Amino acid sequence: MNKTPLYNSHVALGARIIDFGGWAMPVQYTNVIEEHLTTRSAAGLFDICHMGEIDVKGKGSFDFLQHVLSRNIDGQKIGQMKLSVLANEEGGIMDDLTVYLLDENHYRLVTNASTKDKDYAWLLKVKDQKGFTQVEITDETDNIGKLDLQGPQSEDILQQIVPAYLHSLKYYHFIQTKVLNIPAIVSRSGYTGEDGFEIYAPHDRISEIWDRLLQAGVDYGLKPIGLGARDTLRLESGMMLYGNDMDETTTPYEVVYGWIVNLEKDFIGRDALNKHLSEGVKRKLVGFTMWERGIARHGYKVFKDGTEVGIVTSGTHSPTLEKAIGLAFVPAGLSKPGTILDIQIRNHLVSAQVVPMPFYKKEKQYAFFNIFI
């Protein structure tokens, strides 16, 4: 199994380690609910070193990325990041990733851990086939460590070890700065629905930042958080997980990623997506809650009037709402909020209701927070 530079810290902190797509990662240090609520009320620190970073550099980088990404990145400024889909020829989602514009002709794609190798191979193939000879694509994953600091106290904690004034950093923007005098990239972003930061620094120095942040955060209630709570936090905030809620057989329009697709520009998958849209999107990913007891989980079947109509892609007990929540694929006609569905839990059916997303939205939004990033 691959180990992140923080593996020994996790073990020392008493974490329970699991195999997460070939990586030995902490699933929990104490328990999922406690870690979840800590992140919502104070702050949590996550080891995200397993995620992928692919750099795209050189002349033609912009044109190349316009060709592979669903999102129109025209107008993106240095210091800005964007969420995008990497689609295949059929319009299926190969990955959902963030695009950082580091410098003129220098982009960084931050990918899911499980999709990085596939993405990298795909990008190299497209570059060769389409003749983007001056574009240089490198896999930086082994050189870069990544930490997520999330929760309402994040800014105050991080500010102690960053010279730049963090309060003026807007949502989905980043700065190239120093953390503890270590060159780093800090973006205001994350995967929890809280204010917070993603921090990138050299792989061999990331543990210094991890240790210092845990110290700096003691008085603020900062705790290390495992992947268990990362999953419940992202689901409450209505964020999808690649491999669970979507894969290459899923299109952006089925999973509310339509807003990051721009059919006006030419990109791989556009024609298929155009056709898909004009034929009508037949199934949709929806959020549901249950008011009866029980938890619907990934793979459970969804019924309407006794007929099987869909499948649950994510489901858990929401620590904040204290009830079962989840995401499911259903026919477009059953995707309206308020629709009542049945979910098969073991040998019985339990009622569920389609609800608007997200399940959880923090009360006081960060001043610059805007979902349409």
Place this chain on the structure above:
Amino acid sequence: MSKVNPTDRRYTREHEWVIDNGDGSVVIGITDHAQELLTDIVFVELPEIGKQVKQLEAVAVVESVKSVSDVYSPVTGEVIEANQKLEQNPELINQDPYGKGWIAKLRMEQPEELQALLDATGYEVFIAAEQH
């Protein structure tokens, strides 16, 4: 750390306990070790009264945030009571696995089954071996 496993009952290798009431009925639950592995229990699917189960057949389901686990009946018999308090307070299993966190009461059909189960010492040896 771990609580002491009481010596007044028997244990399965699937981490359930069973206590003989002496009147042909038993009370069952899951062990402290099991609740520690599950951590935050958020849902318990209790058996219906009258349900017939064979020894080591699933009788209830315990769910944590991350996982779903069957609870196997340590004995063959009929469910005569379920701990309804777990409906509202599933965390009782985490807090008091050997007391308030009991799961169900059964009428035994084959009391001799109890003899084949582990005693507290045997169970502790079993857990220790399982962890290596």
